Amino acid sequence: MATPSLALRIQYQLGPLLIIAILAMTIAAYFNMIHDTESRTLAYLKDTLTNRALFDSVSFKQAQTNTQQLRAEYLRRLKNAGDQDFSPQFDHWFERYPDGLVRVRKSLDDYQHLPSLYIRPNVKITPELQKLVWVGFQLLREWGPALTRYYYSAYIDLPGVGLIMYSPSVNWGALADPTTNNYDYPPVRNSAPDRNPLRKTSWSEVYYDDKARIWMVSAITPVDLDGKWIASISQDVSVDALIARTNDNAIPHAYNLIIDTQGRLITHPYMMDKIHASGGNLLLKNVADPQLQEISRLLQHAGAKTELQRSGDEQEIYGFTRIQGPDWHFVTVYPYSDIRKAAFDNARTILVIGVIVLFFGLVILFIVLRSQVGRPLGALSAAMQKMENGQYDVHIDRFGKGELRQLATGFNRMVHKIAERDQALIRQARIDSLTGLSNRYHLTQELPISMDLCDNYSQKLAILFIDLDRFKTVNDSLGHNIGDELLRQVSSHIISNLRGGDWVVRLGGDEFIVVVHDEFDTRKAAMDLSQRLIAALEKAIRIGDYSLHTSPSIGISIFPDDGRDVDTLIRKADIAMYKVKESGRNGYAFYEENFERSSDDIHLASALRAAFENNEFVLYYQPKVNLKTRQVVGSEALIRWQRPGHGLMMPDEFLGPLGELGLFPQLNKWVLKVALQQLAVWQDTVGQPLPVAINLTPDFYRQVTLVSDILQLCKTAGVAPELIELEVTEGALLEGNPLVRQNINSLRAAGIKLAIDDFGTGYSALSYLHQFSFDYLKIDRSFVMSLGERKSDSPMTRAIILIGESIGLGVIAEGVETEAQAAVLLEQGCGMAQGYLFGRPETAADFTQHWLLQES
Template sequence: MFSLMTKLFFAGVFISVVPLFIYQYISFEQSSKTLQLTYAKELKHKTELTTLLINQAISHRSSDLNIIAGGVGELLSLKNYKTIEKQFNNLALNKNDVNSLTLLDKEARVLIASDKSRKNISSEVRNILTTYKSSAINEVYLSELVTNNDEAYIYMIKKMIDYDYFLVIEINIKNIDLLLSNFDDEVNGDKAIYIIDKNNNIIISSDKTKKIMASFTDIDKLNSQNELDDRIFHFKDFENEDVIASYDEISKFGFSEALGWKIIASIPISVINKDVSKSLAINKKVSILIVIITFLILTLLSRNIVKSIQKVVDVANKISSGDYSARVEDKNTTTEFNTLLIALNSMADKIQNRTNKLEEQKLLLENLAHYDTLTQIPNRVLFKDRIEQAIAKAKRHKNKFALFYIDLDEFKHINDSFGHDMGDEILKVIVLRINTVLRKEDTFARLGGDEFTIILEELQDINSITVIADKIIDTIKKPIDINGNVFKVSTSIGISIYPKDATDKSNLIKYSDIAMYKAKSMGKDNYQFYSEDMSNYSYNRIKMKQSLDFALENNEFEVYYQPQINAKTNELSGMEALIRWNHPEDGYIAPLDFLPLAEEIGMIIEIDQWVMKTAMKQMLIWNEQGYNPVILSLNLSIKHLQHENFVSMLKSNLEETGCKPEWIELEVTESHIMSNYEESIAKLKEINKLGIRISMDDFGTGYSSLSHLKLLPIDKLKIDKSFVNDIPEDEEDVAIIKAIIALCKSLDLTVLAEGVETDKQSGFLVENGCSYIQGYLYGKPQSNKDFERNFLKS
């Protein structure tokens, strides 16, 4: 194999020498034709450029004339003749091609002139003026060429209609600067340029031997038979010499066709042939010199390039082996090679930067993959890894650990009412609080939403688990203030123990989850350890969920009615509609057992609608049977109230059932109203406008303030059963009930106590101003037939 240096040398010889010999041979044949065509194109360019410049010069003077005409009109009206004369002089002085500017009256008498010596106009101008007058055209008029000895002129005339005057510019063709500048480089040269008029007389020539108005007799030979290219011809000139020429014609100016000029440029073919001979002789000498220089340069370049390339190869090998710090350092002055070095070093920099970024991104992705983006605690992925580690560690050291499954109670209501941004802020606060009660070795993870897990390792006894569980519940339920909004959050915790409950990850998680749902069913805000009967509870819960899907369809729900009594008169004042589920296999299921589940799976609105329609229809039936209508209380879930079409659905139910709005009272719990106060108050006001009463259920268990309460469109407060249970013995409950009764009196609200089961309770309530009672003392919830028999007929 040949080395790179040898290849470069022979390649250089071939590239330089062989083409030179071929070039000499081809040049000998083609140079003459090529040079002729080159000169011809140059001539064509000259004629086109000259034509353009003449057209521009005439157009500029036309514009000058129009501008002056406008200004003169105003000055004439002011009789400011001195200013007009000054303008004429300025134009004549500043424009080399303008001989004079004259203002004539209709009799062709000179009124004002830039040339003060001019008192009269020539006969030629007078004739031109006469022609212009007869044309009846008000545009700028361009005259034919007028000659006087060796001078040639054209005239531009503009009529001033308002005064019947005429502006005349006299232009000396020889003094048009643009044309002369175009000819300067051709004077005394071999090329010649002529401007001829429409009669083939020379107007301007770069050949000073040609007089103005000399006849250009060979113009007729510019025909298609002698045409070499577009407007390029081969013919004999004045001296009968073969020349190549090009011509162009001055375009029509406005309406005038007076010019008819042609621009002709020519060069003798003999001059072209001399140039070809000279260039061929020089080329031979230059070719030999080029070959010698090429050999020397190639030798030096090949050595330099090979040396530099080797450096590049060395650095590329280092980069490919992982050494991204390697860089090429070379003093090669070749631009292309320096570009290569810059590109290679830049590539190495980018690779190194990209590698560093990839490392950073890898760490970031690992963080994103293993940590929750909102709370920055371990996520589900890392939790599963940690619990596997905890199992392996406990198994190895024969230890035990606890797994907490934490779920925030009814947290979805906060998200639905205040938005997820507010919910996220609450979650951050809760995570910070829980972290304060945990040890560094404990794993605290967020599985998603409002579900969390904690792995408590190296436990000494069960007591330590309960202590931590109590601390977590206590710290979470402290009021949380976010931008002036105060929230009280409760939590349910399920706990499974390794290895007591399970020895594998899946069952430990499942059992703690089951225990958590058990804690929720027992009133929330508590914790439960897993036990085997909880699996039965979990199974029953799943079974109940499946049964709920068919309960409405199979007409398994029933509406029961509990009486509300005026204890002073012992008369029926109202009733509360309560749902019961008559399961075909399990019998009657208590509302507390299935309504939370219905709300969780999204069936609560459908169930609320069914209860509402059924109870309204029954009210209409009782009314048609002649029973005096009393108030029907219907419980309203927060999801139903917050539904965007709730008011429309309520109106539709009233229309469909025929029930009157004044028969209906809707019960909303205090906590539901306060969870989204502004939206709730707007909805309740709409309902109140329909004539439906509003009752606040479970009053005293939430966090409503007096300022909020007085703005609510409510008619009744219901004292929660939890305050009634221990009266009149419990002094705190007594004080609370008295305060609620006093509050209702001051706000002109009806007050009703629910959960009343003894005469003592009833007596105390009536004595202190609460005469409306609901509870087992007066009647349990019962079917429509039993209620009709026991309370309506009697």
């Protein structure tokens, strides 16, 4: 009987396999679609819950912040008021009504634009009470419109005394009667010291306000002054919109409810009548509803993040999240049957499409196999038979077109590149040729498998990164042959100390990795092995005529604690190893998070050195002005670092590391050079440039060639020395070095202006005025900041200005930010100033445009 053709045999053999494969893929897609649809639906539900909670939390968090900011401002104003008499203001604005209550005068009462208030009958009007009421009234008068833009009201309760309320919708002062006692009102009651001993912002229970006729909750912040409870500041938040939004759920067939931290039901679409009847005090434990009881039990273990749980009967999905502020529970109840229905509907569509594709695919397959595949595959089969017999000189003609032609071409190329394939396989070999150990490739292939096994059994792995101390010295001094033999013997020592199940690889050079696993205590096993290796390698290793001593530095990382991938675990073990080397070598250390900082310090040091080469430093210029005329009379050069990937960095972020690296001399020279070059540019563009003040580090003034170096830089730039002003800090003067004194006096003799920076902050600043020649005193910003606010600073600045005037020195105030500060300084006789009031530091181009061209 004749053998069927190749095409028929392929049809008989491949056809059933393809049918099985396509059916398998279709079935797999069917079940995967069920799982995927369910996962996506649950993820959508979780995202919706999270976003909903974030949205609903905004108003509560802001109300909480509002009361805290209002308390801080109220206390600040009360302290600033001191013993000031407020009776004129009190008598002008308020009066006692016939019913005995003190309210806003009828002629001034405008509750829609002003606060309303009442003070209970029989409350004695003392100066202290007048201050509390007037300061609170003024504060709400100023802040009230903004605070009630999105909230019902903001108010200050004086416990047992009265109320100051800003609420444009209700005149609370007019509604109060002689029996009104705010001490029993929730915002006051809940902020009493016995109910709120920690004095934190709290939230009232939800309650119905019969005057405002809305359901609301209050953010309550107690106010204590000198240890005494004087007031409660509150903001009422209407929850009507939240309740409506919660009951009107956007997810079909689901419903929402909100429960407070005490287990009270705030809203439930099917129980609103019961909630209203209870006055907002319907406790879950009192509701005979099995589902609510189950939710109540689950809430006891609910965390702060959004989470989903199935109900006990698997019929519902419960979604739990938190509304920040009052910390309420937001719960969504979603029918699990809806998820399954959507999943099965999608999967059924996939199944139908798969069956249709299978049918037409088989028809087309049989046609193609019969007409185009049989002969070409026959030729390929014959060529393969020759290759099996060792005939690698085979060649098949390129036939047909498309993929079959490419197959023929690829086959021929494969035959001629067998040698290249063999070389590629060799490169992928798993054995290190020098030591016979496994290599890095083996590690990257096998370690993930070990990690997966440990994951399945909740066990751990230890990665020991071993580096031989002083190996480079041996290798460089005695030759590579000795170094190679040392590596082989070290490998033998490592292997002899391993337990069953541990394995070692050589990464390269003198670096090894040992993988340690212990089903009980991997960390202890790693520590024990490290100690054995240190002890084993302490002994001298004999190689030829040499007795060599080496020691290991071992860094250890733990899977999965320190990482879940090979590269991370090796990197962290490497960091721990370098920590050992920094501590003296010949030891071991487990990786810790704070080790990363050392790596960051190394990167910062490298970046700082590169910053000079890459021209990343830049000078910004801040104007100095004549206080009387407000004309710019000079500028101060301030250094910045435009660090790639980090943006513009301020000096306090990099000057410390620069000093530790010993780069201050290079920095000083750079600052002087760039500032002088910029002066030369201004000299060419705007004629007579303005002087520039420059800050240099204290060690700069101890250089023997200081004066000649600066004068040479001036000559090179073509700039007169008189245009430079050096600001000398106390650190440069403190050590009493004769060379420093000589240099400073020589600089001034050369025409360079000198200023004592931050004058008044050091204990010996006055003594320097007799020892050195200066042109200016700079008043430290710490004395300027509170001018106009703190009376104690005004005499200090006046004294410094008088000192400057008495010995003929100009006075410059730095850090001037307000007109009030500038006015005090001008009145006291200060001539010049700089600060944000006049201009912020800016680039040379911006400074030129804003100040020099404008002035000219």
